[in-house]
Amino acid sequence: MPEKKGLWQTEYINTDYGQTYRLKRKIVSEKSPYQKIELVETFEFGKMLLLDGAVQTSEKDEFIYHEMLVHPALLTHPKPNRVLIIGGGDGGALRRVLEHPVEEAILVEMDQKVVELSKVYLSSISNYAFDNKRATIIIDDGFSFLKREKKKFDLIIVDSTDPVGKATVLFSKDFYQLAFSSLNEEGMIVTQSGSVFYQLDEVRQTFFNLKKIFPYAYVYLASVPTYPGSLWSFTLGSKLHLPPLIPLSVKKERMIKRKIKTRYYNLEVDLAAFALPTFLKEALGETNSS
Ligand code: SPD
Numbered sequence: 001m002p003e004k005k006g007l008w009q010t011e012y013i014n015t016d017y018g019q020t021y022r023l024k025r026k027i028v029s030e031k032s033p034y035q036k037i038e039l040v041e042t043f044e045f046g047k048m049l050l051l052d053g054a055v056q057t058s059e060k061d062e063f064i065y066h067e068m069l070v071h072p073a074l075l076t077h078p079k080p081n082r083v084l085i086i087g088g089g090d091g092g093a094l095r096r097v098l099e100h101p102v103e104e105a106i107l108v109e110m111d112q113k114v115v116e117l118s119k120v121y122l123s124s125i126s127n128y129a130f131d132n133k134r135a136t137i138i139i140d141d142g143f144s145f146l147k148r149e150k151k152k153f154d155l156i157i158v159d160s161t162d163p164v165g166k167a168t169v170l171f172s173k174d175f176y177q178l179a180f181s182s183l184n185e186e187g188m189i190v191t192q193s194g195s196v197f198y199q200l201d202e203v204r205q206t207f208f209n210l211k212k213i214f215p216y217a218y219v220y221l222a223s224v225p226t227y228p229g230s231l232w233s234f235t236l237g238s239k240l241h242l243p244p245l246i247p248l249s250v251k252k253e254r255m256i257k258r259k260i261k262t263r264y265y266n267l268e269v270d271l272a273a274f275a276l277p278t279f280l281k282e283a284l285g286e287t288n289s290s
Contacts (some may be wrong), residue, residue, distance in 0.1 A: 036053065038051075070093055115137060153183055171191065176213040193206040
C-alpha cells in the first residue's frame with residue numbers, strides 16, 4: 001500500500017464516499033459571486049478545475065468527456081451551422097465544436113471568472129478556442145440568454161455543473177421546452193446528466209423531462225475517471241434524427257470530410273455508448289429511444 005504523503009484534495013460525493021488526488025500545488029482558490037473556484041495541479045491528472053468542490057475537468061481526461069459531449073450529436077447532424085454551448089467556461093467543448101465546419105459557436109457562461117482563469121491556466125484544454133473567429137463568448141445565464149435569443153440553433157449543448165443545486169434549472173422541463181423552440185427542425189440538445197451510479201435519480205429525471213418535450217431521447221455513456229463513479233451519462237433530445245441509427249458509414253464519411261481527429265471517440269465507441277447496462281435500462285423504463 002503506497003504511503004499517503006503530501007497535500008491531497010478530496011471531492012466528497014456524499015457523506016460516505018470521495019475521490020482524492022495528491023497535489024503538486026494549489027494554483028487558485030477564490031470565491032466568485034456564483035461559486036468557489038479552485039485550480040490545482042495534481043500528480044495524476046495534471047491541472048484540474050473544481051467548482052464548489054466538484055471536479056469539472058482535468059488535463060489528463062478532459063478529452064473523454066468533451067469529445068463524447070460534442071461529437072455524437074454533431075456527427076449525427078448533416079450540416080450543423082449554429083451551435084450554442086451553455087456553461088463550458090473551460091473551453092473544452094467549444095474547442096471540439098469548432099473542429100466541425102460550424103459557422104457560429106456561441107458559449108454562454110454565467111461565471112466570467114471561470115472563463116478568465118481557464119484562459120490563463122487551462123489553455124491545453126481549450127487550445128485557444130476562445131480566440132477563434134467563429135466563437136462568441138457571452139457572460140450570462142443560459143436560460144435568460146435563450147429567452148432573449150431570436151435566431152435558432154442546430155445544436156444546444158449543456159456543459160454545466162452537476163444536475164443539483166444552481167444548475168437544476170438547466171435540467172427542467174421548462175428549459176427543455178425553451179430549447180425545443182430555439183432549435184431548427186433538425187435540431188438536437190445534448191446535456192451532461194451526471195453519474196449513473198451516484199446520481200441515478202438525476203439521470204432519470206433528465207431523461208424523462210427531455211422525453212416529454214422531444215420526440216426522441218437517448219441516454220449514452222462514457223467512462224470519465226475524474227467524475228464520481230467514472231461511468232458518466234449524457235442525455236440527448238432530438239427533433240428528427242436518431243443518433244444511434246445513423247449508419248456508421250455516414251458518420252465515418254462526415255468524420256473524414258470534417259477532418260475530425262479524436263483520442264477517445266470513434267465509431268465503435270459511438271455505437272457502444274448507446275448500449276446501457278441492465279440497471280440503467282430498468283431505471284429508464286427500458287425506453288432508451290423514441
Ligand atoms: N461532476 C462534475 C460534472 C461536470 C460536468 N461539466 C464539466 C464541465 C467541463 N467542461
